[in-house]
Amino acid sequence: MSKIRHVLGISGGKDSAALAIYVKTKYPELELDFYSSDTGKELDETYQLIQNLEVYLGIKINILKAAENSSEDPFDHFLKMYGGFLPSSNSRWCTKKLKLDPFEKYVGSDPVVSYVGIRGDEEREGYISTKKNIQSIFPFRKNIWSEDVVAKILSNSNIGMIEDYAKNIDFGRFQDKALQIVSKKIDTSFTQAHKLKALLDTDVKGFNHLVFEFLKTTDYPLASEKSFPLLDNEDVLVRDDIFRILKESGVGVPAYYNKIDFEINGKTGQYARSRSGCYFCFFQQKIEWVWLYEQHPDLYKKAMEYEKDGYNWVQGESLEDLINPERMAKIKTEYIKRMERKASKNQSPYLIDILDEEEGIGCASCFI
Numbered sequence: 013m014s015k016i017r018h019v020l021g022i023s024g025g026k027d028s029a030a031l032a033i034y035v036k037t038k039y040p041e042l043e044l045d046f047y048s049s050d051t052g053k054e055l056d057e058t059y060q061l062i063q064n065l066e067v068y069l070g071i072k073i074n075i076l077k078a079a080e081n082s083s084e085d086p087f088d089h090f091l092k093m094y095g096g097f098l099p100s101s102n103s104r105w106c107t108k109k110l111k112l113d114p115f116e117k118y119v120g121s122d123p124v125v126s127y128v129g130i131r132g133d134e135e136r137e138g139y140i141s142t143k144k145n146i147q148s149i150f151p152f153r154k155n156i157w158s159e160d161v162v163a164k165i166l167s168n169s170n171i172g173m174i175e176d177y178a179k180n181i182d183f184g185r186f187q188d189k190a191l192q193i194v195s196k197k198i199d200t201s202f203t204q205a206h207k208l209k210a211l212l213d214t215d216v217k218g219f220n221h222l223v224f225e226f227l228k229t230t231d232y233p234l235a236s237e238k239s240f241p242l243l244d245n246e247d248v249l250v251r252d253d254i255f256r257i258l259k260e261s262g263v264g265v266p267a268y269y270n271k272i273d274f275e276i277n278g279k280t281g282q283y284a285r286s287r288s289g290c291y292f293c294f295f296q297q298k299i300e301w302v303w304l305y306e307q308h309p310d311l312y313k314k315a316m317e318y319e320k321d322g323y324n325w326v327q328g329e330s331l332e333d334l335i336n337p338e339r340m341a342k343i344k345t346e347y348i349k350r351m352e353r354k355a356s357k358n359q360s361p362y363l364i365d366i367l368d369e370e371e372g373i374g375c376a377s378c379f380i
């Protein structure tokens with residue numbers, strides 16, 4: 013019986029939902045705890061997705077609520093505490109208070125492996141807890157390990173120890189090459205990223221087993237495990253795989269990702285929402301605010317009601333000004349122009365969807 017807890021957070025976005033399906037189906041031997049941090053301000057589609065996952069996987073998703081004894085929604089409770097000061101990308105009190113703190117409370121001091129749905133086609137790093145008892149694992153990536161673990165195992169000061177471990181690890185036909193790479197020092201011309209890529213390119217399983225051996229010398233949660241099934245995982249899952257998993261399972265893609273046509277001055281564009289999270293999230297692009305206004309006017313109105321005493325969701329512009337017809341037409345026109353510029357740069361016959369590119373920007377705790 014495992015001494016550690018395995019937890020997987022559902023943000024309401026497509027990637028964490030697909031991760032839940034992927035890990036639960038591929039590794040039924042892992043006893044997974046599922047959780048979702050509810051800000052009280054999510055879109056209906058998020059609550060629907062949670063229900064669909066519970067039914068499909070036959071699981072219970074623990075709903076974590078910050079300020080659970082408050083009579084108000086978690087977001088409203090903390091907004092009051094902050095004197096009406098709306099969160100922004102420079103002051104993201106909401107992520108800390110509504111997502112990270114409840115998660116760390118839920119975990120307590122238990123040793124925990126936390127599965128995170130950053131995809132193989134993304135560059136960003138996921139949330140890495142500062143708490144030593146929480147270790148993040150990224151099953152969709154070729155490199156399943158977090159940055160802090162990689163930095164330690166590849167550090168020049170550990171080369172001797174890693175060389176000794178590597179001699180007993182099976183790197184298949186790349187045994188000699190793997191040993192050479194392990195012995196090579198990191199410097200400005202051979203960075204940590206180069207070394208990591210070189211080792212992963214020799215043999216992913218070999219690298220994973222090497223890391224696992226190294227972890228035994230540390231106090232990371234996996235140090236106490238005799239085995240870990242993901243060591244032999246060589247899958248790399250990208251955006252299309254995520255949509256495929258959600259569609260094939262019947263859980264479905266949250267409806268806010270569906271692209272809707274709009275027309276402006278004789279031209280056609282498509283808009284949608286690019287990520288999960290609070291309906292008023294300040295990470296939205298202006299075209300997404302227009303989508304919210306046109307597709308969910310009731311939520312837009314509620315978002316407007318939060319704008320008081322000079323606090324706005326969008327820097328330098330109130331939501332009231334943003335829905336001035338001329339302003340909305342300008343936002344739509346500029347968005348179509350950006351799409352066209354992108355498409356011509358890539359010489360693609362299709363319009364590149366800027367929303368898809370933007371999805372990695374923002375908060376990994378809210379949008380994965």
Ligand code: SF4
Nearest residue numbers: 106107289290293378
């Ligand atoms: S979705 Fe946006 S507004 Fe909501 S908690 Fe996350 S960062 Fe804050």
